[in-house]
Amino acid sequence: MESVIIEMAKAARRASAEIARCPSTLKNEVLIKLADLLETQAAELKVENAKDIERARDKGLSAAMIDRLTLNDAVIKSMTAGLREVARLNDPVGSMSQSVIRPNGLEVARMRIPLGVIGIIYESRPNVTIDSAALCLKAGNAVILRGGSEAFHSNQALAAVIASVLGESGLPETAVQVVPVRDRGAVNILLEQEEQIDLIIPRGGEGLIRFVVANSRIPVLKHYKGVCHVYVDADADMKMAENICFNAKVNRPGVCNAMETMLIHSAVAERFLPVMAQRFSNAGVELRGCSKTCGILPDIKPATKTDWHEEYLSLTLAVKVVADMQEALNHIAEYGSDHTEAIVTGNYQTARRFVREADSSVVLVNASTRFNDGGQLGLGAEIGISTSKLHAFGPMGIDELTTTKFVVFGDGQIRV
Amino acid sequence: MESVIIEMAKAARRASAEIARCPSTLKNEVLIKLADLLETQAAELKVENAKDIERARDKGLSAAMIDRLTLNDAVIKSMTAGLREVARLNDPVGSMSQSVIRPNGLEVARMRIPLGVIGIIYESRPNVTIDSAALCLKAGNAVILRGGSEAFHSNQALAAVIASVLGESGLPETAVQVVPVRDRGAVNILLEQEEQIDLIIPRGGEGLIRFVVANSRIPVLKHYKGVCHVYVDADADMKMAENICFNAKVNRPGVCNAMETMLIHSAVAERFLPVMAQRFSNAGVELRGCSKTCGILPDIKPATKTDWHEEYLSLTLAVKVVADMQEALNHIAEYGSDHTEAIVTGNYQTARRFVREADSSVVLVNASTRFNDGGQLGLGAEIGISTSKLHAFGPMGIDELTTTKFVVFGDGQIRV
Numbered sequence: 001m002e003s004v005i006i007e008m009a010k011a012a013r014r015a016s017a018e019i020a021r022c023p024s025t026l027k028n029e030v031l032i033k034l035a036d037l038l039e040t041q042a043a044e045l046k047v048e049n050a051k052d053i054e055r056a057r058d059k060g061l062s063a064a065m066i067d068r069l070t071l072n073d074a075v076i077k078s079m080t081a082g083l084r085e086v087a088r089l090n091d092p093v094g095s096m097s098q099s100v101i102r103p104n105g106l107e108v109a110r111m112r113i114p115l116g117v118i119g120i121i122y123e124s125r126p127n128v129t130i131d132s133a134a135l136c137l138k139a140g141n142a143v144i145l146r147g148g149s150e151a152f153h154s155n156q157a158l159a160a161v162i163a164s165v166l167g168e169s170g171l172p173e174t175a176v177q178v179v180p181v182r183d184r185g186a187v188n189i190l191l192e193q194e195e196q197i198d199l200i201i202p203r204g205g206e207g208l209i210r211f212v213v214a215n216s217r218i219p220v221l222k223h224y225k226g227v228c229h230v231y232v233d234a235d236a237d238m239k240m241a242e243n244i245c246f247n248a249k250v251n252r253p254g255v256c257n258a259m260e261t262m263l264i265h266s267a268v269a270e271r272f273l274p275v276m277a278q279r280f281s282n283a284g285v286e287l288r289g290c291s292k293t294c295g296i297l298p299d300i301k302p303a304t305k306t307d308w309h310e311e312y313l314s315l316t317l318a319v320k321v322v323a324d325m326q327e328a329l330n331h332i333a334e335y336g337s338d339h340t341e342a343i344v345t346g347n348y349q350t351a352r353r354f355v356r357e358a359d360s361s362v363v364l365v366n367a368s369t370r371f372n373d374g375g376q377l378g379l380g381a382e383i384g385i386s387t388s389k390l391h392a393f394g395p396m397g398i399d400e401l402t403t404t405k406f407v408v409f410g411d412g413q414i415r416v
Numbered sequence: 417m418e419s420v421i422i423e424m425a426k427a428a429r430r431a432s433a434e435i436a437r438c439p440s441t442l443k444n445e446v447l448i449k450l451a452d453l454l455e456t457q458a459a460e461l462k463v464e465n466a467k468d469i470e471r472a473r474d475k476g477l478s479a480a481m482i483d484r485l486t487l488n489d490a491v492i493k494s495m496t497a498g499l500r501e502v503a504r505l506n507d508p509v510g511s512m513s514q515s516v517i518r519p520n521g522l523e524v525a526r527m528r529i530p531l532g533v534i535g536i537i538y539e540s541r542p543n544v545t546i547d548s549a550a551l552c553l554k555a556g557n558a559v560i561l562r563g564g565s566e567a568f569h570s571n572q573a574l575a576a577v578i579a580s581v582l583g584e585s586g587l588p589e590t591a592v593q594v595v596p597v598r599d600r601g602a603v604n605i606l607l608e609q610e611e612q613i614d615l616i617i618p619r620g621g622e623g624l625i626r627f628v629v630a631n632s633r634i635p636v637l638k639h640y641k642g643v644c645h646v647y648v649d650a651d652a653d654m655k656m657a658e659n660i661c662f663n664a665k666v667n668r669p670g671v672c673n674a675m676e677t678m679l680i681h682s683a684v685a686e687r688f689l690p691v692m693a694q695r696f697s698n699a700g701v702e703l704r705g706c707s708k709t710c711g712i713l714p715d716i717k718p719a720t721k722t723d724w725h726e727e728y729l730s731l732t733l734a735v736k737v738v739a740d741m742q743e744a745l746n747h748i749a750e751y752g753s754d755h756t757e758a759i760v761t762g763n764y765q766t767a768r769r770f771v772r773e774a775d776s777s778v779v780l781v782n783a784s785t786r787f788n789d790g791g792q793l794g795l796g797a798e799i800g801i802s803t804s805k806l807h808a809f810g811p812m813g814i815d816e817l818t819t820t821k822f823v824v825f826g827d828g829q830i831r832v
Binding site: 017020021094100102106108111113115116198199219237240243244246247248251333351355356357359360361362363364365366367368370371372376377378389390391393394395403404405406407408409410411412413414415 | 433436437510516518522524527529531532614615635653656659660662663667749767771772773775776777778779780781782783784786787788792793794805806807809810811819820821822823824825826827828829830831
């Protein structure tokens with residue numbers, strides 16, 4: 001197995017030079033052909049997917065897991081729509097920016113270039129195979145994909161379709177490779193190929209991500225979890241605050257940009273909390289409050305210290321009354337995960353200060369935390385969210401799968 | 417010792433929040449006060465520096481090492497000039513760019529923010545202490561400096577001056593700390609503080625850098641070496657090629673952006689090499705040639721395979737005749753270090769292709785490799801050069817000591 005993975009990594013490195021030079025038109029053709037072929041081969045894909053689903057049922061996987069594993073017409077349609085969307089994105093490769101003329105006449109600019117070889121390690125959703133391959137390819141990178149073992153047959157079938165399109169288009173089939181081994185040891189070997197792989201992006205739960213970070217010799221872009229806060233300021237419009245908090249918690253509670261802790265300025269807590277609690281209660285949200293919150297809402301559970309760290313990913317919400325914005329910022333600095341923070345306020349200075357001092361990848365004023373998403377922020381498709389500051393901080397789109405080099409145009413300049 | 421380093425790292429993390437918020441005016445005042453104080457305390461600094469020099473002489477260090485260690489008036493003047501230059505640089509912190517209005521009215525932009533805490537690990541030059549502290553501070557970061565043990569007394573004296581200026585200005589003295597321990601084990605402990613330190617930048621020889629990379633749990637920005645190439649194309653202006661190659665090799669042979677291998681298109685080799693070899697010979701440059709080169713210049717040494725990998729850092733140069741630009745690009749891909757490559761050509765298509773396909777941090781057309789330098793490329797002072805593609809590729813100035821977060825301004829938007 002080890003030699004299989006090492007060979008894949010070397011083949012990816014070789015393919016990367018060719019993909020880096022591939023013109024946009026050809027990359028876009030490949031993406032559109034791939035979308036067409038996935039549609040015409042839907043029946044065959046479902047047959048392979050059925051093998052995974054049968055195995056998952058035999059192993060007693062949860063209904064939610066099986067749901068995420070299933071390739072039905074709706075999932076295939078979303079994959080092909082995604083491919084066509086990536087085909088429409090501007091190609092960043094080769095574009096130049098920040099051009100300056102130096103006093104000696106040298107023209108200096110930065111040219112956007114692919115990163116090289118990217119490894120994606122993910123869990124059961126087979127659509128990640130197509131989404132990730134498309135973005136990496138469009139950004140001029142070769143990619144090695146390692147999906148969950150539950151989706152083994154589905155991913156192999158998708159890999160075969162991708163390879164056939166690449167081959168037909170005269171591009172190296174090894175530009176997109178899916179690890180053909182179920183064994184988790186394959187991941188460890190992949191994470192040691194630092195000479196061939198430039199970046200690892202894990203997509204999945206905190207356990208998977210911690211495993212990847214602990215075992216990788218290659219730089220990893222990741223977020224562990226999203227403990228997102230909304231701070232309702234004393235100068236907030238109460239109705240706006242209510243709508244934003246409700247949306248941030250209830251719109252899709254199982255995702256990383258949902259609110260997990262609500263912070264309320266003490267000056268408005270007595271006015272805001274009873275109304276908000278009623279609305280949350282109607283939606284089935286369970287509250288856990290600090291002592292001041294419990295003073296105002298005597299029927300709710302008291303929060304313990306672990307609640308402030310919690311990414312519930314469900315209809316549970318921690319609630320804390322703070323004396324002022326400084327206490328809110330201190331709470332976020334201590335318990336937050338650098339993911340997403342929002343403030344609701346009508347005060348100009350307060351908004352400016354929150355935006356500067358909340359040290360998270362996305363900071364919003366008067367908008368729901370749910371907008372931390374590449375599509376919503378205008379990046380097009382996203383490959384993940386980074387909560388570490390190097391290279392990319394926040395949602396990562398196609399540009400974050402590239403870097404820049406300096407290009408210098410001269411007329412014979414030498415250094416004196 | 418371990419607890420000393422851990423406490424330093426924690427203090428740096430605490431200080432980083434305050435430095436991140438520090439207004440430009442105050443940061444610039446600190447830098448200028450520091451320059452003034454270094455000048456008035458020059459005599460005291462030289463007394464401490466003399467202790468290091470005496471110890472270095474006792475240990476039998478080379479004259480070159482002792483030269484790099486020496487704090488004389490010229491070195492102090494260059495440090496204070498550097499401080500005043502950094503004070504004049506635009507402050508990147510808080511500036512916003514890439515602002516877009518989304519269809520739902522959200523305004524999305526990226527705000528430049530400090531990285532947090534930066535660790536700099538370097539060798540004997542004490543001026544690096546001041547240069548690095550200045551750039552990190554101006555970019556809003558706290559910094560931990562660990563200079564070579566040979567410069568121990570000099571660095572401690574510089575640290576005391578910096579701390580006194582920070583303290584007088586009402587800023588935390590722990591925003592800039594110099595490791596007060598000679599033992600190399602201190603470096604290992606520093607490299608394990610991944611919760612407190614965001615980035616490590618090693619500055620020095622390849623041995624130091626490999627040691628740091630092998631032992632760090634924190635991301636490292638570095639280059640190992642500069643095996644820089646100049647490719648003289650068939651369509652080059654011969655006189656321009658001669659001047660560029662001469663400058664790239666001879667101007668300052670001991671630095672990373674000096675040319676180490678010269679590649680010549682076979683169509684012009686017989687015309688170019690004898691003239692160039694004569695000029696190199698007059699300057700004391702020793703050539704090592706491929707078989708074709710030796711055919712044209714029978715008096716020179718033949719190159720062995722190790723020569724193509726070599727960073728001589730001296731007046732030695734490897735020379736190879738290539739059949740075409742593809743062979744030059746293949747040679748660079750195989751033996752280069754992703755640092756700096758230059759082409760000399762008058763051909764438009766050739767220049768465009770070289771710029772795209774040479775996969776190094778700085779690629780030049782008709783200019784000397786010696787321009788790979790932050791100051792020369794217009795970045796202002798530089799903190800080093802990165803030859804890995806994540807976060808920064810090429811010379812790193814003040815912007816590369818920051819990152820961006822997303823800021824979103826709304827009017828109550830929720831996600832539907």
